[in-house]
Amino acid sequence: MTLELRNVTKNVGLETHIYETSLKFEPGGFNILLGATNAGKSTLVRLLAGLERPTQGEVWFDGRNVTGESPQRRNISLVHQFFINYPHMTVYENIASPLRVGGVAKPEIDRRVRETADILQLGPMLKRRPQELSGGQQQRTALARAIVKQSKAIFLDEPLANLDYKLREELREQLPDILDERGTVVVYATSEPTEALLLGGHTALVHQGHVTQFGRTTDIYRSPSNLVSARVFSDPPINLAPVEKRADQIHLDNLTWSVRGDAATLGDGRYTIGIRPQHITPTRPNAPSVPVHGQVKITELSGSESIAHFSIGDRIWVSLSPGVHQCQVGEPHEFYLIPDHCYYFDGTGALAARGTAHG
Numbered sequence: 461m462t463l464e465l466r467n468v469t470k471n472v473g474l475e476t477h478i479y480e481t482s483l484k485f486e487p488g489g490f491n492i493l494l495g496a497t498n499a500g501k502s503t504l505v506r507l508l509a510g511l512e513r514p515t516q517g518e519v520w521f522d523g524r525n526v527t528g529e530s531p532q533r534r535n536i537s538l539v540h541q542f543f544i545n546y547p548h549m550t551v552y553e554n555i556a557s558p559l560r561v562g563g564v565a566k567p568e569i570d571r572r573v574r575e576t577a578d579i580l581q582l583g584p585m586l587k588r589r590p591q592e593l594s595g596g597q598q599q600r601t602a603l604a605r606a607i608v609k610q611s612k613a614i615f616l617d618e619p620l621a622n623l624d625y626k627l628r629e630e631l632r633e634q635l636p637d638i639l640d641e642r643g644t645v646v647v648y649a650t651s652e653p654t655e656a657l658l659l660g661g662h663t664a665l666v667h668q669g670h671v672t673q674f675g676r677t678t679d680i681y682r683s684p685s686n687l688v689s690a691r692v693f694s695d696p697p698i699n700l701a702p703v704e705k706r707a708d709q710i711h712l713d714n715l716t717w718s719v720r721g722d723a724a725t726l727g728d729g730r731y732t733i734g735i736r737p738q739h740i741t742p743t744r745p746n747a748p749s750v751p752v753h754g755q756v757k758i759t760e761l762s763g764s765e766s767i768a769h770f771s772i773g774d775r776i777w778v779s780l781s782p783g784v785h786q787c788q789v790g791e792p793h794e795f796y797l798i799p800d801h802c803y804y805f806d807g808t809g810a811l812a813a814r815g816t817a818h819g
Contacts, residue, residue, distance in 0.1 A: 461522045462486050463508060463613055463645045468517030470503055477503045479669045480517070485645050490636065490659045492677060493649040495666030495692055501649040504666065505617045508647060510534055522612055534613070537606035541618040543599045545590040551577070552586040555604045562609070576608040579638055596627035603631075607638065613645040620655075632658050653695045657681060665692045687809040690734045696767060698734045699777040703804075705729060710799070713773050717750045717799045721816035731812060732805045737780035739801035739817075742768060742787060747817075749796035752777075756787045770795065 463485045470478035478500050485491040485508075493501040506512040507519065510531040518527045526534055537558075545554050552573055559569045577583050580600045590598050599619065606614055616635075620628040636659060639646050650656060656663050656677055663677040665688075673680055673689040684690035690698050703712045705726050710717050712733065719726070740752065754770030754777065761767075766785040769778050770793060779795050787793050800817035 461612060461643065461645065462520070463522075463647070464520040465504075465507065465514075466518045466520060468507060468514040468519065470507060470512065471515040477669055478507065478514075481671050482517075483664055483671060483674060485647060485662075487643050487645050489640075489646075490661035491645065491647045492656045492659060492661060492663040493647065493666055494651070494653060494656045494663050496651055499651075499666040499692075500669045501651075501666050502617055503669075504664075505538075505615050505647060505649050509536055509538055509613075509615050511538075535609070535611050536613045536615065537609050537611040538615045539599075539602050539606050539617070539619045541621040543595075543602040543619075543622075545598055545601050545605075547590050550587055550589055551582055551593070551601050554590070554601050555582075555586075555608050558605060558609045572608050572610075573604075576604045579607075580604045580634075596623055596631070599623060599627075599631070603635075603638075610642070611644060613647065614639065616646070616648045618649055618651065621651075636660070653681075653693050656693070663693075665689050667692050683811065683814065684734075684803065685811055687732065687734065687805045687811075690803060690805075690811075694736050696737045696778045696780055698736050699740060699775075700732055700734050701772075701775060701777075703731055703733050705731060705804075710802075715750055715752065715797075717797075719799070721800075722813035723802070723804055723815060726804060726813050730807070732809075734803040734805060735797060735801055737767070737778040739798045740777060740779040741781050741796045741798070742766065742779055742785040742793065743781075744796050745798060747798050747800060749798050752795045752797050754793060754795055756789050756791055756793050759787050759789055768793070768795075 465481055465483045467480055467482055469480050493504055495501050507514055510529055513528050518525050555573045556569050577586055582600055620631055660677050663680055664674040665672045667688050673685050681693055701712055703710050705728050708718055710719055754772045756768055756770050758769040761784055765782050767780050768787045769776055800815040802815045804813040806812040
């Protein structure tokens with residue numbers, strides 16, 4: 461069973477919301493749509509679910525062309541970030557509602573509701589109404605209603621965005637186990653690169669209505685095919701700068717380092733380097749590194765990690781490191797760039813080479 465967009469576009473008036481896109485999703489693991497707010501993720505979800513019809517192209521599901529077919533006829537479930545439960549119904553009745561509409565026998569409804577409630581730790585709350593639940597419990601109820609249908613496809617449109625940190629962490633860990641091996645196509649939209657990595661599976665990177673790259677999540681993270689993909693899949697933002705390669709040396713302003721691996725095969729000339737914040741450290745690492753002198757502009761301490769925004773020339777770069785590192789705002793500080801983690805993009809923005817640490 462597959463869910464597929466074939467040469468799909470979506471226009472609203474004179475605006476193009478989705479440029480020509482072809483994607484094929486399969487069951488087993490998550491299919492993630494990753495992109496910033498207004499990148500086009502929710503529009504893709506609505507097209508896939510049948511809530512909107514494409515301007516051009518076709519939607520194929522389970523071997524059928526379902527373009528224009530209603531969501532009700534496709535046997536799907538949809539959970540939004542703004543969870544919706546029926547306030548006059550108990551948790552049990554909310555979860556059971558799609559089964560009753562579908563004409564499922566009462567004993568089977570009871571079995572499936574209680575089994576799903578146990579999976580989502582809602583067993584003790586089945587007699588409560590939504591207003592008696594916490595935000596996390598309400599979202600679990602919405603998820604349970606989606607799961608209990610045993611749909612052929614489940615669409616999760618930023619379902620954890622409005623929950624607090626602890627609840628997001630818990631549900632991120634539980635969702636893969638809950639949905640795994642159900643033979644269901646799962647499409648999960650998120651704006652958080654970390655969430656995509658935690659969920660795994662396959663990821664489509666979405667930017668301004670374009671799908672810039674699609675493949676295994678870890679592969680795309682390690683090897684973004686172009687500068688746009690590298691930006692989409694980095695939070696905090698990837699650090700960028702123009703450099704010049706001469707012989708076996710890379711020159712960035714007054715910094716120089718030797719290249720090896722793929723980067724050593726690059727022809728002499730100008731490139732753009734990209735290096736993620738976690739590979740610029742505030743203390744000297746064990747790996748080969750290049751000292752970078754910057755002036756600290758902003759610091760953020762979470763307790764488990766430290767973020768420092770600092771100026772290097774006329775650019776602002778970001779360092780992200782585990783633990784607590786004191787960097788004084790307005791003061792100079794020496795950071796350390798790890799060249800083996802650099803990406804090198806050519807003049808068109810395509811990935812030309814990557815450091816040996818990505819191999």
